Amino acid sequence: MIMEFKYKICLCMFLLLVGEGFGQLSSNFYDSRCPGAVSTIKRMIKAAVAKEPRMGASLLRLHFHDCFVNGCDASILLDDNANFTGEKTALPNVNSARGFDVIDDIKSELENICPATVSCADILTVAARDSVVALGGPSWNVKLGRRDSVTANLEGANTDLPGPFLDLSQLVTAFASKGFTASEMVTLSGAHTIGKVQCFLFRDRIYNEKNINPAYAAVLKVNCPATGGDTNLASLDVTTPDKFDNAYYTNLIGLKGILHSDQVLFPADLSSTSHQVFTYSVLSFKFFSDFAAAMVKMGNLSVLTGNDGQIRTNCRIVN
Incomplete structure (x- = not known):
């Protein structure tokens, strides 16, 4: 009985520590982990779109091109490295995908206030929503807790993204x-x-x-x-x-x-x-x-949660 009681206490403490959303997406994922995360993204997106309205469309497209290739895992943000060629040079992305610097700036700000806490995948997802809102469109509830991939899929980016010439x-x-x-x-x-x-x-x-x-x-x-x-x-x-x-x-x-x-x-x-x-x-x-x-x-496509993937400290490179 004593051992069972101790086990229940430990289990409850573990659930309190990890909070809602461990292994799944949650509406309040960053409430305790990084209370200013969502408001920081919103503020910086609003400023970026006010400076250049086209950036709102670019960030929305960036999210779409990320999610349609291996899911919403921020793989599109990865630069090429010795282990793989990233998705940035895929035909639908090369010389057209943009907004990477805006995501970098947001990530840098969030790393200052909450180191190694907010994923690049979550930043992309919230940024897409806030970009639409900044241009007069609808809002929606974004559940958070995505983690970042440790690889990219150039072939998938070349084959999975619907092109402008399709019937x-x-x-x-x-x-x-x-x-x-x-x-x-x-x-x-x-x-x-x-x-x-x-x-x-x-x-x-x-x-x-x-x-x-x-x-x-x-x-x-x-x-x-x-x-x-x-x-x-x-x-x-x-x-x-x-x-x-x-x-x-x-x-x-x-x-x-x-x-x-x-x-x-x-x-x-x-x-x-x-x-x-x-x-x-x-x-x-x-x-x-x-x-x-x-x-x-779309924001829920094949997301990484729990212990899958990682929280990149730089959206362009794997930790």
């Missing part, structure tokens, strides 16, 4: 491979209501595709000639480029989706995903609600 069926397949429905794919595509894209990714669409507004195509051609200017930028959302809203879907109805993979969400025969696009175009609250739910789901 509708290919998009559905790509998102289904990560557990998302076709409806959730349409919802998450709404992230293209902010951000910019390079000319070479939409050149074929504006010169060769028929399902595009002619006046819109003409405007894009000014800064994206038939040859040259590959890295020239255009807004993904021509209507409100620096505001997170539902204009992306309105643009699709007006044949002003800049990427092939955008416009295929509103097929000419008005079948499949067209109804959802139309619904979001008139009911922004519906898009916001669905987007928040889809982002929660």
